[in-house]
Amino acid sequence: SDSTVLVCQTRVQASTITFPEILSKLPQLGVRGIYAGSIPAILGQFSSHGLRTGIFEASRLVLINVAPTLPDIQVQSVASFCSTFLGTAVRIPCEVLKQRLQAGLFDNVGEAITGTWQQDGFRGFFRGTGATLFREIPFYVAGMGLYAESKKVSLILI
Numbered sequence: 037s038d039s040t041v042l043v044c045q046t047r048v049q050a051s052t053i054t055f056p057e058i059l060s061k062l063p064q065l066g067v068r069g070i071y072a073g074s075i076p077a078i079l080g081q082f083s084s085h086g087l088r089t090g091i092f093e094a095s096r097l098v099l100i101n102v103a104p105t106l107p108d109i110q111v112q113s114v115a116s117f118c119s120t121f122l123g124t125a126v127r128i129p130c131e132v133l134k135q136r137l138q139a140g141l142f143d144n145v146g147e148a149i150t151g152t153w154q155q156d157g158f159r160g161f162f163r164g165t166g167a168t169l170f171r172e173i174p175f176y177v178a179g180m181g182l183y184a185e186s187k188k189v190s191l192i193l194i
Contacts, residue, residue: 079130088123092116092180109181116180120173128168129161 095115099106133148142148152160 081127081130084123084127084130087126088119088176088180090119091122092119092183095119096184108184112181112184113177116177117173119180120176121169123176124165124168124172128163128165131168132161132163 092115095118096111099111099114103111132152133145136142136148136152137145142151156163
């Protein structure tokens, strides 16, 4: 499953053992080990996607009213940028917790939260923000543009 692959990938990245060695240890991990980090991953995905979509729509409406002559593609791009930037504020802490759980650094979400806070403070929850934004902004600007265009097409078809 995808979760199994992510756990294996995270453990390989967090250690010096190889992917085949991790695969051979899957039976020892058990179900709990295979699905480690699922709770923050699910919460992060749902909340950040909902937040991103809401911010996209709100930003788009503000831009249309503030700058009515701005071309649609620019409105969509700026709204996508805003929504991605703000949406990752929820997702990145969830990703940090997920990865630390998958790497076996903590046994449960509560320990991951308190341990991250004790080790790294508030900034620890946002480790990797720059790299994440560098990866996600271009992807989501294109994706949200396609989302907006598909909404237009669906309205024409209805």
